[in-house]
Amino acid sequence: DAGVIQSPRHEVTEMGQEVTLRCKPISGHDYLFWYRQTMMRGLELLIYFNNNVPIDDSGMPEDRFSAKMPNASFSTLKIQPSEPRDSAVYFCASSLAGGEGGFDIQYFGAGTRLSVL
Amino acid sequence: AQTVTQSQPEMSVQEAETVTLSCTYDTSESDYYLFWYKQPPSRQMILVIRQEAYKQQNATENRFSVNFQKAAKSFSLKISDSQLGDAAMYFCAYRNYSGNTPLVFGKGTRLSVIA
Numbered sequence: 725d726a727g728v729i730q731s732p733r734h735e736v737t738e739m740g741q742e743v744t745l746r747c748k749p750i751s752g753h754d755y756l757f758w759y760r761q762t763m764m765r766g767l768e769l770l771i772y773f774n775n776n777v778p779i780d781d782s783g784m785p786e787d788r789f790s791a792k793m794p795n796a797s798f799s800t801l802k803i804q805p806s807e808p809r810d811s812a813v814y815f816c817a818s819s820l821a822g823g824e825g826g827f828d829i830q831y832f833g834a835g836t837r838l839s840v841l
Numbered sequence: 842a843q844t845v846t847q848s849q850p851e852m853s854v855q856e857a858e859t860v861t862l863s864c865t866y867d868t869s870e871s872d873y874y875l876f877w878y879k880q881p882p883s884r885q886m887i888l889v890i891r892q893e894a895y896k897q898q899n900a901t902e903n904r905f906s907v908n909f910q911k912a913a914k915s916f917s918l919k920i921s922d923s924q925l926g927d928a929a930m931y932f933c934a935y936r937n938y939s940g941n942t943p944l945v946f947g948k949g950t951r952l953s954v955i956a
Contacts, residue, residue, distance in 0.1 A: 754941075755941040757943055757944075759943075759944075766946055766947070766948040766949065767932065767944075767946040767949075768946075769943040769944075772941075772943055774941065780943070813884060815886065817886075819941050821941050827874060827891055827893075828936075828941045829888060829891070830944060831888075832878075832885065832886035834883070834884055834885050835884045835885075835886075837884075
């Protein structure tokens with residue numbers, strides 16, 4: 725398997741623009757997580773899905789952020805409108821319930837580095 | 842809520858030497874999982890080692906081993922025979938035992954390996 729695939733790898737945009745980050749989880753995985761990494765706050769959960777259904781979105785910073793998972797092989801994280809403080813690396817991870825002897829290992833994509841000018 | 846603390850923002854080690862990265866966590870749960878992830882400059886998060894809280898035996902993966910002290914809520918990572926390729930950010934992470942819950946990460950330790 726190719727692993728978790730995120731696109732784009734880098735995104736530079738101007739304040740006020742809409743940004744869409746994309747994620748393809750590992751085939752067969754039933755959990756998908758979106759994390760954000762910043763220098764100040766480290767790695768923090770934004771939202772996660774189980775079988776395409778959002779389970780916990782309490783980490784989504786505000787209404788400007790939205791995430792969808794229309795099917796088992798695709799998820800998007802959208803920021804509209806974007807602000808400079810949204811600049812960060814956004815990671816997608818997927819896992820399989822009961823996988824690896826119950827460890828449910830989360831496999832990460834390479835991340836999208838977002839810069840909002 | 843669970844928290845993970847890595848008290849060493851930066852560490853360095855000579856090539857071929859041994860280094861230990863510290864991690865403490867806070868939880869009221871008795872069963873849980875602990876992980877160490879490595880993030881090299883490529884940004885990719887790579888799982889290094891994992892530990893189940895109900896297992897007293899410390900996990901080992903080749904040159905990587907942990908010292909898991911459940912009562913002290915401590916989970917340190919030891920890297921033996923350090924190699925230049927070990928240079929990276931290392932993150933300690935906690936996950937609840939029940940189901941596929943999100944990881945709670947520490948702030949990370951940047952490890953430099955000196956040739």
